[in-house]
Amino acid sequence: MTPTAPDQGRSELPQHYYSRSPRRSDRSYVIKFTIKGRIIELASSGGVFSKEKVDLGTQVLLASLELPDRGALLDLGCGYGAIGVTVAKLRPGIKVTMADVNPIAVKLATQNIERNAVDNASAVISDLYSGLGGARFDMIVSNPPLAAGYAVIFPMIEGAFNSLNPCGRLVLVLRKGINAIPKRMEEVFGNVTLVSRRSGYRVFMSEVMPSGQDRLPAEGKEKAK
Ligand SMILES: C[S@@+](CC[C@H](N)C(=O)[O-])C[C@H]1O[C@@H](n2cnc3c(N)ncnc32)[C@H](O)[C@@H]1O
Numbered sequence: 001m002t003p004t005a006p007d008q009g010r011s012e013l014p015q016h017y018y019s020r021s022p023r024r025s026d027r028s029y030v031i032k033f034t035i036k037g038r039i040i041e042l043a044s045s046g047g048v049f050s051k052e053k054v055d056l057g058t059q060v061l062l063a064s065l066e067l068p069d070r071g072a073l074l075d076l077g078c079g080y081g082a083i084g085v086t087v088a089k090l091r092p093g094i095k096v097t098m099a100d101v102n103p104i105a106v107k108l109a110t111q112n113i114e115r116n117a118v119d120n121a122s123a124v125i126s127d128l129y130s131g132l133g134g135a136r137f138d139m140i141v142s143n144p145p146l147a148a149g150y151a152v153i154f155p156m157i158e159g160a161f162n163s164l165n166p167c168g169r170l171v172l173v174l175r176k177g178i179n180a181i182p183k184r185m186e187e188v189f190g191n192v193t194l195v196s197r198r199s200g201y202r203v204f205m206s207e208v209m210p211s212g213q214d215r216l217p218a219e220g221k222e223k224a225k
Helices: 056-064 082-090 103-115 150-163 180-189 218-224
Strands: 028-035 038-045 071-076 094-100 121-125 137-142 164-175 193-198 201-207
Touching: 028 056, 028 082, 038 082, 038 103, 056 082, 056 164, 056 193, 056 201, 071 082, 071 150, 082 094, 082 103, 082 121, 082 137, 094 103, 103 121, 137 150, 150 164, 150 180, 150 201, 164 180, 180 201
Parallel strands: 071 094, 071 137, 094 121, 137 164
Antiparallel strands: 028 038, 164 201, 193 201
16 A cells, blocks of 8 residues: 555645635535435535535435434534435434534534534534544444545544444445555455445445454554555
8 A cells, every 4th residue: 555645636626625724715605405305405615525516426425325213323524514414314313423624614514403403413523533532333424535645544444443333334435446445444344345336436335243353453453554
């Protein structure tokens, strides 16, 4: 593995949407979309990913998600909350945590929880899992920050393994051709499945085995790379 960022050299990328201190922008937007018969309305602004419309990869991910009725779900790298708010709206029995390193994103996600009148979701500033107080989840879902590179995404995968309950699932959407990420999912979890392919995107899932016996010990992470 070389630590090359997947998006290195892509000049069309939004500048620093994944930053802890993004440039402020006062321009705001309202995004509306319908999913599974429910209308979702999301406030957005400059300084966040895909500010004017829900990203196509995010839409592919949402369309492919098989959600349980209950449990705890983490939307990691939540942005303004497209994934987390949608899940909370579709499944009132799921407790949704949304986390992002970008404070503008978390502020918008919090507003969008209120805007969509969901009472089973919360949003928190967190650099990967560091702000989550060791919470455990049944599902972790992300449209990961490819622009931040493998230095962020590989620890995201490793941290998922240690933050998921037995039988818990990590679900990631990626642009087609980013093979190092599903490869790392397979290395860490011992399994990876392609669950959906559409419009140049791929959705991958890894699952923690029921016994949890093959859980990656903290000191084993380096060896497993
Ligand atoms: C591709 S965007 C997806 C945003 C949103 N989930 C969506 O689908 O529109 C990735 C998100 O990850 C966030 N991010 C980047 N690095 C992070 C980190 N170390 N910890 C938490 N979130 C991070 C970015 O700020 C950004 O909002």
